[in-house]
Amino acid sequence: MTGSPYGVTPGGAWPPPLVPPPLGLAPSKPSRLWTVIFLVVALGAAGIAIGSWFRPNSQDERSPAEPVPQYSEQEGAMARKAMCDAYDKTLKAIAGTSGSQNEPDPTKAFLMTVNTRFAFHITSEFFVSELDRNPATPKDLEQKFRNLAASYDELLLAQLARTPDDQLGPIYKKTEAADNEVIHACE
Template structure:
């Protein structure tokens, strides 16, 4: 035999030139450089999807917020209602800052544009859940304020579902108007 059956002779080159195991320092495997942008966006989307799925798994259903309003009304003192309204308005302002912070990010980089779009959708989802949670935690809030917060949370969910379905602008514009309308009511109620 002139060549050993496995690999090269002692002192020979390993890996052999032209083999798929050749390192980039020994010679290029491919002359075309791959873009990492789509891979990064895919990984971010996957991580966010897992986070949302885990949050949805452990979070209580929103139905108990709506059932509270259909059961017999509880009697709360004026102080309890005032404290609950303050807590609801404080949570509205906190949520508003968060959503505006996510929505205020811009870039000319297409990868970052995708990341920011995902971040806005995630912020919208979290804001909606946050409002539902605060409504559950503050049942003494005024019925009108609770209704306005619920309307805004519902409007956020409607927009989010339409965005995820890649709805056309003609379908999204009325949903954005619903958000603006609900938001204006809350701005007035939380002065």
């Protein structure tokens, strides 16, 4: 075998020595042209980046105020009814998921807790989507529904974080107050 598959064996042949170039041809120096071109491009890019950093953003420019849409009393009444119907629908859904508070089976009790929390989460999202679908909702009622949705979200996050009962009390009161405001507005 003439050559080892693992490279040169000890005592084997060495690679041929490097021969210096002929006397008339000296090795050429690397051209500085590419270095200069690279520096010019890099400085140009840095200048553009710095300039765009200080340039005002097009989103910062205020467009003329769009007119606030005006809704008729009938549209407002229809939106109010739609929101109150949404509240009734979600109230029935939450009541249907809560079940018995004194469930002896821990698995069923856990599932009812998860189901109730899920219902509150969906209710919160449903209120916001219904407000988007009913832009003629009176502003005071809209704010009450947004407060209730935010209270539900805050309550759920506190429960998921296993907040102690003494800290949950104020959140429960806030949620109950927001709930009562919506109930009184929909009477």
